Amino acid sequence: MGFSKVIRSFLDDRFDTKLAGDLINKQVYKRLPPHTGWAHVFGSLALVLFLSQTVTGILLLMYYRPTPDEAHASIQFITGEAKFGWLYRQVHAWGATLMIASVLFHMIRTYFMGAYKKPRELTWVTGVLLFIGTIGFGFTGYLLPWNQVAFWATTVGTDSASKVPYIGDWLQYFLRGGDAVGAETLSRFFVVHVIILPWILLGTVAVHLFLMRLNNLATMERVGEEKPTPRECGIPFFPVHVAKEAVVMVLLVAVLVTLSVVSPWEIGEPANPLMTPPHIKPEWYFLPSYQLLKYFEGSSGALLGILACSVPFALLIFWPFLDRGKERHPRKRPLAVSVGILGLTAAVFLGYLGHISETDVTFFGQKYHITLMGWPEKITGDVGASPPLIDH
Amino acid sequence: MGIPAMMYLWPAARGGSTNVEVEGAIDLKPGRSKTLQVGSKAVIVVRERSGFLAFSAVCTHLGCLVKWDADSKKFLCPCHAAVFDGNGKVVSGPPPAPLEAYVVKEIGDKVYVAPPA
Ligand code: HEM
Ligand code: FES
Numbered sequence: 001m002g003f004s005k006v007i008r009s010f011l012d013d014r015f016d017t018k019l020a021g022d023l024i025n026k027q028v029y030k031r032l033p034p035h036t037g038w039a040h041v042f043g044s045l046a047l048v049l050f051l052s053q054t055v056t057g058i059l060l061l062m063y064y065r066p067t068p069d070e071a072h073a074s075i076q077f078i079t080g081e082a083k084f085g086w087l088y089r090q091v092h093a094w095g096a097t098l099m100i101a102s103v104l105f106h107m108i109r110t111y112f113m114g115a116y117k118k119p120r121e122l123t124w125v126t127g128v129l130l131f132i133g134t135i136g137f138g139f140t141g142y143l144l145p146w147n148q149v150a151f152w153a154t155t156v157g158t159d160s161a162s163k164v165p166y167i168g169d170w171l172q173y174f175l176r177g178g179d180a181v182g183a184e185t186l187s188r189f190f191v192v193h194v195i196i197l198p199w200i201l202l203g204t205v206a207v208h209l210f211l212m213r214l215n216n217l218a219t220m221e222r223v224g225e226e227k228p229t230p231r232e233c234g235i236p237f238f239p240v241h242v243a244k245e246a247v248v249m250v251l252l253v254a255v256l257v258t259l260s261v262v263s264p265w266e267i268g269e270p271a272n273p274l275m276t277p278p279h280i281k282p283e284w285y286f287l288p289s290y291q292l293l294k295y296f297e298g299s300s301g302a303l304l305g306i307l308a309c310s311v312p313f314a315l316l317i318f319w320p321f322l323d324r325g326k327e328r329h330p331r332k333r334p335l336a337v338s339v340g341i342l343g344l345t346a347a348v349f350l351g352y353l354g355h356i357s358e359t360d361v362t363f364f365g366q367k368y369h370i371t372l373m374g375w376p377e378k379i380t381g382d383v384g385a386s387p388p389l390i391d392h
Numbered sequence: 393m394g395i396p397a398m399m400y401l402w403p404a405a406r407g408g409s410t411n412v413e414v415e416g417a418i419d420l421k422p423g424r425s426k427t428l429q430v431g432s433k434a435v436i437v438v439r440e441r442s443g444f445l446a447f448s449a450v451c452t453h454l455g456c457l458v459k460w461d462a463d464s465k466k467f468l469c470p471c472h473a474a475v476f477d478g479n480g481k482v483v484s485g486p487p488p489a490p491l492e493a494y495v496v497k498e499i500g501d502k503v504y505v506a507p508p509a
Contacts, residue, residue: 177403
């Protein structure tokens with residue numbers, strides 16, 4: 001008897017292997033709706049990136065030390081001394097950015113295809129929670145290298161929390177584990193980043209995927225009129241869709257390694273709690289809120305600013321319950337599609353303003369200084385054009 | 393279960409020091425400033441001809457640390473371009489409140505700062 005036969009009969013003697021096999025086959029050979037294509041790969045891309053973050057994160061954990069005295073030096077050790085440490089750090093840092101991008105594209109796809117409509121509202125809600133969790137990963141992970149940008153971006157970020165009505169000061173104190181960003185903040189962010197969020201995300205992903213399989217992928221038919229896809233026109237999950245996913249994974253590895261080599265993340269100066277460097281900006285996915293917050297001044301403005309930044313998230317969560325139209329096809333949903341395009345454009349525009357604010361740019365041969373608020377000011381002479389404290 | 397856990401997670405106060413000596417303060421030239429840690433907060437001490445000024449260096453907008461500009465006699469924040477005058481009052485920019493003043497004590501040739509009572 002061959003080895004595989006031995007295992008086979010061992011299992012057959014103990015389990016109903018036919019039942020198990022049928023369950024697995026049903027999932028593997030499931031037919032997907034005919035329009036399932038390349039736009040449908042972003043969900044699995046996000047999943048693969050989550051796995052990659054887990055593996056590289058665990059590897060980083062072997063040498064990373066979450067204290068103000070050791071954090072920065074331990075990252076230097078990882079990138080400089082530990083073999084291939086630079087690669088794992090780069091793939092983790094770039095993976096973070098790509099994971100957020102994948103989740104975003106995945107949301108955009110399901111939004112415009114109307115896939116969040118009945119009966120899939122809860123799949124969408126768990127998806128928005130995953131999006132928030134992923135941003136949480138980015139926010140907490142960013143502090144861990146304990147460098148100047150990270151320290152001060154976190155100071156400003158957690159300070160924004162103090163503007164929340166009633167509980168703001170409390171919230172800020174709680175997030176920081178004290179009055180100022182310090183050792184307690186680093187421990188808290190570390191625990192959230194490597195223990196709490198991974199488990200929460202894992203559980204939420206499981207629910208999300210379970211719901212997705214339970215309801216099948218959405219077709220483009222009207223709500224309540226979806227018919228099960230007949231076998232002959234469905235796209236087999238395996239091998240057809242899985243092959244597309246495999247192609248994307250190979251591209252992902254190529255992109256991750258290329259970015260890591262061509263455009264590595266720097267370690268930066270170690271954090272100095274007594275000196276704020278000029279021009280601290282958050283990561284790209286926080287730029288829209290960062291820029292938006294600037295337009296709200298004074299104590300009442302701060303409150304409005306927090307509202308302006310949280311309303312879009314609340315809208316996202318409740319969207320399937322607000323948009324109860326029956327159509328799924330984007331051409332038949334002018335309002336929802338306009339809202340989506342408007343929201344995206346606003347976010348990209350604000351993000352871009354945030355990105356170029358406090359820098360000099362050249363448009364059509366004319367140099368401009370972009371102010372904090374994002375307004376361009378013509379630069380005529382080259383002396384005294386910028387405010388005294390800001391060195392370029 | 394939940395309540396003890398919340399209490400555990402609530403940051404335990406790590407006794408903030410009251411009077412902290414500003415090392416080297418006496419050697420500061422007029423117009424010069426020094427930022428130091430008092431408890432968990434950053435405090436900026438400015439040497440003026442007439443004596444010392446001390447304020448929390450934490451900008452009341454979003455927490456960056458202000459610097460002293462000796463020429464204009466103003467505190468400037470590097471983050472969103474706020475300007476505070478020599479009394480800590482907001483001159484321009486987004487901060488909602490003045491800088492918090494600290495108490496300065498000169499004893500012999502030593503200078504101490506303490507949080508406002
Ligand atoms: C799931 C398990 C994860 C573990 C165990 C983990 C662990 C770590 C560790 C130890 C660091 C510090 C080393 C370093 O800064 O390079 C770190 C940094 C970081 N992590 Fe994670 N991580 C995980 C997932 C994620 C995810 C899902 C994201 C984002 C979507 C993320 C985003 C980041 C970022 C932005 C940094 C800073 C990178 C840098 O500047 O080097 N992490 N993570
Ligand atoms: S933090 Fe000082 S002006 Fe914003």
